[in-house]
Amino acid sequence: MRRVRHSSKVLAALQALVLVLLAVGVALAADSLAVYVATPTPGQRSIYELRFSLTAALPRDAVFEIQFPPDLKLDQVKVVGSQTIDGGFRFRKRGNTLIVERTGRGHVVPAGKKVDLKIANLRNPRQLGTGLQVRLVVRRGGQAVADVTSPVRWAAPPKVLAE
Secondary structure, rough: OOOOOHHHHHHHOOOOOHHHHHHHHHHHHOOEEEEEEOOOOOEEEEEEEEEOOOOEEOOOOOOEEEEOOOOOEEOOOOEEEOOOOOOEEEEEOOOEEEEEEEEEOOOOOOOOEEEEEEEEEEEOOOOOOOOOOOEEEEEEEEEEEEEEEEEEEEOOOOOHHHH
């Protein structure tokens, strides 16, 4: 039977630790999305708040494609804004997709920073059920830089946007 040297054991342990740290880093760096409803009253208009963070920086000319389920009505959406993304927005509707463009006047948002996007006058479905999903695709120059999906949470968003 061959004896393993102490230094070989230490080296193997260090390699295992590095692999674990890399795996944790990849898991922590994933794009994230949460969708909240300020007034979860069936059939009524509400403000929908998307809170997300991306592994890539959010450019000044980013385009957000927000796909809502057919149960949510976009016909009365009039305002899109943010407390964390500056520079202003333009938006248009295409079926049940809201296309929101940054105007290019704001700052680049660093990767990993938690941001919000608020959409006013989105009509809630007549029955607030589970399983409604919202998909957010973030594009720059026609290329997708993020693609995330989240269930709708029938609750007001937390007061503080966690860093």
